[in-house]
Amino acid sequence: MSVKMNRKIKRALAFGAVAGAALGVLITFAAASKAVDKKAEAFAKTEKTLKKEKKALEEQVEKQKSIEAAATLSTKGTDDWELLLVNDNYPLDQKYEPELEEIAEGRSVDARIAEDTKKMLSDAKEAGLKMYVLSAYRNYEDQKTVFNETMGDWINQGSTYLDAYEETKKSVAIPGYSEHATGLAMDIVSEDYQDLDDKQADTKESKWLAENCYKYGFILRYPSDKSDITGIVYEPWHYRYVGKEAAKEIMEKNITLEEYLGVA
Ligand SMILES: [Zn+2]
Structure with a gap:
């Protein structure tokens, strides 16, 4: 918090x-x-x-x-940075600051995954797909701003502090609990359909990502049938780097990062 x-x-x-x-x-x-x-x-x-x-x-x-x-x-x-776990029970130190590298205009990721990320995006482009990186690294302060603004809206609408907090939590990760602060996560959407809803999964860009992401070390972090484990609703746009070996195993076994790490 x-x-x-x-x-x-x-x-x-x-x-x-x-x-x-x-x-x-x-x-x-x-x-x-x-x-x-x-x-x-x-x-x-x-x-x-x-x-x-x-x-x-x-x-x-x-x-x-x-x-x-x-x-x-x-x-x-743990010293395995690729497997850094951030969820409701495992917040990230607010001082955590990865070395960044830009992978698209105004979008940066942990420099250590930049090469794999760029390869994934360029391969997708070569396959005729139009990927759009909507969001990548977001630091603690950015997350705090988003959270406080949203919570402020609820309070202005007459909610109590507690209700405003609970409501905000449903759509915005609490600062310190967002995987985006690791620099290992990205929200990737189709350039033609940029809404963050379930329909995103139907775009050919999303389908390609779901099928191929593991080759580049990424996983679909919040699958539809795993919300009870991840604590996050289905997000067909949110991809997380875990390294190629882990990604392969996680996608093949249809498990989550929590299950892979044995903390589910
Ligand atoms: Zn995301």
Whole structure:
């Protein structure tokens, strides 16, 4: 979780505590005066809701803390950069910064996979396909901006902090939990159809990628039938470099990176 997010949640918690205390005083006062029973009831209800939200947020913070601790351990144990795992349970150190190389205009990847990536794209082009790299490396700050903007939209629409956070999480990876920050992932679409939805899978570009990506060390990272393992919905555009050997095995066995690494 980002520092900013943490601060946001902390602020929400503090607000909850202050509001709770303020309501407590009001309720006591109301009860003493015996004048506004109905109002007191409503306040009590609000207080209960606030307490519930506060508790949920606290749980969220706790969960995040333990996840971050686990991540530190997991990254220490492996020196195989190709197999770097980033998902809901394995965040990436926000200071992780791969050496980058541009593979398309304004799109960069980890320099170590640039050659394979360029080969894949040029082979596809030679086969008459029109690939478009919609997104490649995105750093922590970019991800944070996207996340905060989306969450802000939800709050502006009247959502609570918690609801806004949950809703945003469904469509935007939390900063630190996006594979794009590794420089090993790309969203590749057909130049003729650039929407990020299931129909992307029907384009000839996607079909070619699904069939051939492993030859260049890539896998389709979030298959349709593996959401319960990856934690991410079907994304027929998201390709992840894992190295040729792992890619072959993962695609042949129809497994996920999590399963390959034995952490599913
Ligand atoms: Zn992606």
